[in-house]
Amino acid sequence: MNVPSPAKLSAFSPAKINLFLHITGRRADGYHLLQSIFCPITLGDQLSVSVQTNSSRELVIQRSGDLVHIPEQIDLTVRACKAFYAHANIGMGYAVTIHVDKQVPEQAGLGGGSSNAATVLRLLQQHHQNPIEPEQLAAIGLTLGADVPFFLQDSSAFVEGIGEAITPIQGISGHLIVYKPPLSCPTPKIFSDPQLTRNSSDVKIAVFDSARRMNSELMACLQANTQNALQAVVSRNYPEWEQQFGVFSNCVAKLNPQLIRMSGSGSAMFALFASPSQLSTAVAAVADAPELQRGQLFECKIKPS
Numbered sequence: 500m501n502v503p504s505p506a507k508l509s510a511f512s513p514a515k516i517n518l519f520l521h522i523t524g525r526r527a528d529g530y531h532l533l534q535s536i537f538c539p540i541t542l543g544d545q546l547s548v549s550v551q552t553n554s555s556r557e558l559v560i561q562r563s564g565d566l567v568h569i570p571e572q573i574d575l576t577v578r579a580c581k582a583f584y585a586h587a588n589i590g591m592g593y594a595v596t597i598h599v600d601k602q603v604p605e606q607a608g609l610g611g612g613s614s615n616a617a618t619v620l621r622l623l624q625q626h627h628q629n630p631i632e633p634e635q636l637a638a639i640g641l642t643l644g645a646d647v648p649f650f651l652q653d654s655s656a657f658v659e660g661i662g663e664a665i666t667p668i669q670g671i672s673g674h675l676i677v678y679k680p681p682l683s684c685p686t687p688k689i690f691s692d693p694q695l696t697r698n699s700s701d702v703k704i705a706v707f708d709s710a711r712r713m714n715s716e717l718m719a720c721l722q723a724n725t726q727n728a729l730q731a732v733v734s735r736n737y738p739e740w741e742q743q744f745g746v747f748s749n750c751v752a753k754l755n756p757q758l759i760r761m762s763g764s765g766s767a768m769f770a771l772f773a774s775p776s777q778l779s780t781a782v783a784a785v786a787d788a789p790e791l792q793r794g795q796l797f798e799c800k801i802k803p804s
């Protein structure tokens with residue numbers, strides 16, 4: 500008897516940057532209410548899932564590629580796969596192989612794990628012809644990570660709540676240098692810092708007024724009126740990060756970036772430029788700085804929506 504070959508689906512799993520990130524409050528369960536603009540970027544992982552029916556009634560998940568060092572119980576691709584079949588109401592008799600070619604550094608504030616989880620959910624939805632309603636999929640995603648609902652859609656977005664309230668913004672663009680210094684910042688540690696500013700005022704109106712105009716005006720508005728509230732915590736807790744950020748900023752500042760910031764809870768930082776020629780000069784300057792040679796450097800763009 501012929502055994503059917505597994506159906507294989509592949510997708511790009513993008514990283515994100517946060518153009519700004521304010522904390523406006525804290526929920527009773529300890530999660531923080533935030534306001535942020537999330538942008539998907541052209542740096543990302545390549546992910547595939549192969550699905551085969553399985554005569555046993557159990558879900559069998561195998562992994563290959565670059566994530567196998569992460570214990571299965573915490574690998575967000577495995578957790579996403581289990582959550583999908585637990586809610587899809589199509590039985591558990593499947594053998595799934597998840598393959599990831601990883602480019603996005605871990606614990607960088609670039610959302611790599613959340614993006615992988617969202618990509619697994621999207622590919623399984625596609626394979627099984629959308630057994631889960633979009634709202635329920637987003638709710639399942641949120642249980643895996645605060646950034647997962649954002650990655651279930653394709654556009655840059657204004658994000659509120661703990662990550663679930665998503666308003667797409669069209670037309671944001673920019674050329675990016677992303678630098679990940681040789682240290683990592685665990686997200687829970689950064690959020691639990693007693694000195695974190697948790698009462699930023701509402702920026703929604705200012706941001707959306709500008710977003711309706713030019714990209715350059717939006718960036719100028721963000722530069723003048725916003726920050727990444729987690730950046731001060733990282734600077735205080737990791738003197739080496741502050742030193743690396745200082746060197747990075749000096750290298751790129753003369754090339755007129757629209758924004759220089761940390762992404763998410765760090766440790767990656769980025770500089771955003773309007774033109775590719777400014778970007779190439781900035782990349783050359785950072786690559787030449789002896790102090791920055793132990794980190795990872797990426798040249799990419801905000802993904803067009």
Ligand SMILES: C[C@](O)(CO)[C@H](O)COP(=O)(O)OP(=O)(O)OC[C@H]1O[C@@H](n2ccc(N)nc2=O)[C@H](O)[C@@H]1O
Pocket residue numbers: 517520529530531532533535608610613643644645646647660661662686687690691763764
């Ligand atoms: C800071 C951001 O990177 C912004 O993009 C994200 O909101 C973090 O998202 P994430 O890594 O997917 O976060 P999760 O895995 O859900 O949460 C990790 C930990 O960060 C803290 N956390 C996260 C998100 C949030 N809105 N409030 C929080 O307090 C919680 O302590 C949580 O236990």
Ligand SMILES: Nc1ncnc2c1ncn2[C@@H]1O[C@H](COP(=O)(O)OP(=O)(O)OP(=O)(O)O)[C@@H](O)[C@H]1O
Pocket residue numbers: 566569573574575576604605606607608609610611612613615616646684686763764765
């Ligand atoms: N598929 C995955 N890819 C990367 N990390 C994963 C994955 N699954 C679980 N993890 C674990 O989650 C931790 C943080 O993952 P990730 O790289 O997404 O964090 P982050 O850069 O802090 O993201 P965020 O911007 O969401 O804060 C990693 O150190 C790793 O142990």
